[in-house]
Amino acid sequence: MLAPYYQQKMVExxxxxxxxxxxxxxVFAAAVILPATFTHPLLNDSKQLKAAERNEVxxxxxxxxxxxxxxxxxxxxxxxxxxxxxxxxxxHLAIEQLRVVPELLxxxxxxxxxxxxxxxxxxxxxxxxxxxxxAASILAKTARDAYMTRLHDEFPHYNWAKxxxxxxxxxxxxxxxxxxxxxxxxxFNIASTQLTISADxx
Numbered sequence: 001m002l003a004p005y006y007q008q009k010m011v012e013x014x015x016x017x018x019x020x021x022x023x024x025x026x027v028f029a030a031a032v033i034l035p036a037t038f039t040h041p042l043l044n045d046s047k048q049l050k051a052a053e054r055n056e057v058x059x060x061x062x063x064x065x066x067x068x069x070x071x072x073x074x075x076x077x078x079x080x081x082x083x084x085x086x087x088x089x090x091x092h093l094a095i096e097q098l099r100v101v102p103e104l105l106x107x108x109x110x111x112x113x114x115x116x117x118x119x120x121x122x123x124x125x126x127x128x129x130x131x132x133x134x135a136a137s138i139l140a141k142t143a144r145d146a147y148m149t150r151l152h153d154e155f156p157h158y159n160w161a162k163x164x165x166x167x168x169x170x171x172x173x174x175x176x177x178x179x180x181x182x183x184x185x186x187x188f189n190i191a192s193t194q195l196t197i198s199a200d201x202x
Contacts, residue, residue, distance in 0.1 A: 002129060002130060002134055003129060003131065004034075004036045004037075004039075004130075005036055005130070005131075006106055006121065008036075010102075010103035010104045011033060011102045011103045011104070012033070012102055012106055012132060013031045013032060013095065013098060013102035013104075013105055013132060014032050014033075014108075014126070014130055014132025015029065015030070015031045015094065015095065015105055015108065015133065016029065016030060016046075016091075016126075016127050016137040017030075017087045018137065018140035018144045019164070019165065020087050021166065022164065022165035022167075023166065023171060023175075023185060023188060024165035024183045024185060025151060025165040026073055026078070026144070027072065027078060027086050027087050027144075028071070028090060028141075028144040028147070029070070029071055029087065029091040029094045030068065030070045030071075030094050030135075030139035030140040031068065031091065031095045031097070031098055031102075031105070031136055032061065032067075032068045032132050032135040032136045033066040033067045033098060033102055034061075034066065034131055034132045034135055035064065035066055038064050038065075038131060038135075039131075040057050040060050040061075042057050043057055043135065044128065044134055045127040045128040045134055046127065046134070046141040046142075047127075047137075054138050054141060054142050054145075057135075058139060058142045061138060062139075067098045067099045067100040068135075069094040069095060069096065069098050070094055070097070071090050071091075071093030071094040071097065072090060072093075073089050073093070075184065075185050077089070079187040083185075083187075088112060091107070091115075092113070092115055094140075101118075103119065104120065104121065105118055105119070105120035105121070106121055106123060106130055106133050107120050107121065107122045107133075108123060108125070108126040108127045108136070108137065109122055109123075110122050110124050148160045148164045148165050149161045151165075155181050157177075157178055158171055158181070159174065167190070172191065172192060175190060175192065176192050
């Protein structure tokens with residue numbers, strides 16, 4: 001069971017991103033403030049859940065969260081400022097949407113660009129430790145998956161409905177055949193099928 005909070009004196013929001021390692025599409029981030037009493041039997045790091053499970057927990061998070069925000073930074077912006085800065089920017093945009101101003105941000109990972117006037121703590125693999133970070137990971141992941149499924153309709157040969165833009169073998173074979181499209185991250189070292197198979201299980 002995930003910890004309900006990092007500390008009890010300050011209002012805290014969990015923050016996480018989704019899509020950082022993808023070949024195509026935006027990076028998404030979410031910020032979530034949960035009540036200390038929030039529980040759900042499936043709540044966990046979004047990567048540990050099946051799509052149907054993520055969508056089930058998402059509904060509960062949206063219903064019970066004190067406040068939440070979800071934001072994205074486009075592939076064009078990723079290419080312009082780099083993926084790390086884009087991930088932090090998406091988190092900042094999500095935090096801006098919170099109706100309740102948190103006093104502490106719990107950031108999944110080991111670094112973060114400070115948000116003005118709010119303390120933060122970075123927690124490696126925090127989405128498997130704290131409920132609010134896990135909730136943020138689920139909102140970011142489900143929002144991005146839905147977005148990439150919509151992009152699939154425009155460019156179905158990349159099969160983004162299944163791979164969501166990650167560098168799977170099928171995605172790289174489609175790139176070999178059709179080249180890059182406007183949604184691909186041009187600043188990424190997008191490998192062809194001849195060069196690597198390391199992304200197959202992402």
